[in-house]
Amino acid sequence: MGTNLRGRHLLTLKHHTSQEIEYLLNLSADLKNKKLAGDKRGLLEGKNIALIFEKPSTRTRCAFTVAAIDEGGHPEFLGINDIHLGHKEDVADTARVLGRMFDGIEFRGFSQKFVEDLAKYSGVPVWNGLTDEYHPTQVLADFLTVRENLGKLRGVRFVYVGDGRNNMAHSLMIGAAKMGMHFTIGAPEELFPDPILVEECLKMAEENKLGATIKMTDDAKAAVKNADVIYTDVWASMGEEAKLAERKAILWPYQVNMDLINASENDNVIFLHCLPAVKGYEVTEEVFESRYGRQFDQAENRLHTIKAVMVSSIGNL
Numbered sequence: 001m002g003t004n005l006r007g008r009h010l011l012t013l014k015h016h017t018s019q020e021i022e023y024l025l026n027l028s029a030d031l032k033n034k035k036l037a038g039d040k041r042g043l044l045e046g047k048n049i050a051l052i053f054e055k056p057s058t059r060t061r062c063a064f065t066v067a068a069i070d071e072g073g074h075p076e077f078l079g080i081n082d083i084h085l086g087h088k089e090d091v092a093d094t095a096r097v098l099g100r101m102f103d104g105i106e107f108r109g110f111s112q113k114f115v116e117d118l119a120k121y122s123g124v125p126v127w128n129g130l131t132d133e134y135h136p137t138q139v140l141a142d143f144l145t146v147r148e149n150l151g152k153l154r155g156v157r158f159v160y161v162g163d164g165r166n167n168m169a170h171s172l173m174i175g176a177a178k179m180g181m182h183f184t185i186g187a188p189e190e191l192f193p194d195p196i197l198v199e200e201c202l203k204m205a206e207e208n209k210l211g212a213t214i215k216m217t218d219d220a221k222a223a224v225k226n227a228d229v230i231y232t233d234v235w236a237s238m239g240e241e242a243k244l245a246e247r248k249a250i251l252w253p254y255q256v257n258m259d260l261i262n263a264s265e266n267d268n269v270i271f272l273h274c275l276p277a278v279k280g281y282e283v284t285e286e287v288f289e290s291r292y293g294r295q296f297d298q299a300e301n302r303l304h305t306i307k308a309v310m311v312s313s314i315g316n317l
């Protein structure tokens, strides 16, 4: 039977099987080729899409907007100061109203519970555009970029260095466990991922039988040895700005600089970053501008993967 994601939410990648993730990546590649060929087919024709943003965004907002318009849909941006949500009205009421008007809802904000409640009460597909805990649409773009460069996901040695307990580290770990990758986090022990999630991911890896491994070390150079991919993210995520000083005090050894790239001992290693990047901290300008960097292909792939997420759940396929 073919994969069918009609009506499905995307709240974390935990609830998607490896086949479903593979399907989304194949659909993304297909939609990317179609866009490059100038072939747009109105796959979201007649669909109204709400875009709720409590936190700022460049890529996610633009990707949802352009993806919807490319396929004939109507995106409506709802900034946190534009609507009553979180001030006068609770999430259950806002969800029930939006669900009667829109075909799908994207939410970016702080609380994972919030996006889960939107899904629970709205009656339409809800897509997580980043919360404090997870950023699943980013992982799809990251994995499409890895596949474009390395031809596969299974068996890829994927190393994340920096804040190992943020939304990106957690979401990448889930994705890697699902797709059979060798995932290593290089971080100070106090920034290791949530041990409960690590257990869950180890269990997912075992159940999927694709050979995924998950490791953690506080030795950045040991972490990146033989890496195919070196990934980093900001040292203080949105909402955690007050922690920047304490993060800086412990994260310098995890900066992605040329020494760390060379420590991979792989001249074909690629560098990824979800962006925005704070150059001079988690990554040097030299690495960012080097031949290793794929971060702008990755940013473009947000568009194609987010389009696939919307088309697969509410599109006229």
Ligand code: CP
Pocket: 056, 057, 058, 059, 060, 061, 130, 138, 274, 275, 276
């Ligand atoms: N990577 C990412 O989510 O970027 P924005 O914060 O610009 O949406």
Ligand code: NVA
Pocket: 130, 135, 166, 167, 168, 233, 234, 236, 237, 238, 274, 275, 276
């Ligand atoms: N961890 C970052 C990701 C930004 C796309 C943040 O939450 O700010």
